[in-house]
Amino acid sequence: MMLIRTAQTTDAAAIRAIYAPYVEKTAITFDLEVPSVADFEQKITHITERYPFLVVEENASVVGYAYASTYYDKAAYDWTAELTIYLDEEKRGSGVGSALYDDLESELTQHGFKNFVVCISLPNDASMAFHKKRGYVQVAHFKKVGYKFDKWHDIVWLQKSLLEE
Known part of the structure; x- marks a missing residue:
């Protein structure tokens, strides 16, 4: 059975375990070292002050997480959130x-x-397909802005707007 709930600081070790392979084996994240459990505890506390930070459990084990955060720290951007x-x-x-x-x-x-x-x-074809299927559209492409595993990587920004055109 799947359960989606708000993350607690007690989830930090499980969240770290999910995140570690992305840091260690991929350029999906540009972190070069896996953050500590304490770092994740602090992140959960900080994010949940304003945004949702959710975990999904199956059979009482955390198998994924998603959260929103500040896109840009200026008041005019308060209606926009970056999702992870x-x-x-x-x-x-x-x-x-x-x-x-x-x-x-x-x-x-x-x-x-x-x-x-x-x-x-x-490259991250899976994430691109996942987001595009959900109605996100690419709005920016920055070339060679992240350096990991002895290689330069591009990033793209996708947006989903709920505003009327």
Whole structure:
């Protein structure tokens, strides 16, 4: 059974375990070292002061997490949130991420957010397909802005707007 709930600081070790392979094996994140459990505890505390930070459990184990954060720290951007999602490697493509994002986007919408943005490092076909399927469109492409594993990486920004055109 799947349960989506607000993250607690007691989830920090499980969240770290999910995040570690992305840091150690991929350029999906530009972190070069895996943050500590204490770093994740602080992140959970800080983010949940203003934004949702959700975890998904299956069989009482955390198998993924997603959260929103400040896009840019100026008052005019207060209706825009940057979204982040990470899943246990074995849960990708299982529908867990879609359920998690459904809840995250719903909470943000209920709190008045109008724009969701995501930053994706390239290559990352799975994340691009996931977000495009959810209605996100690419709005920017920055070339060779992150350096990891002895290689330069591009990033793209995608946006989903709830505002009328």
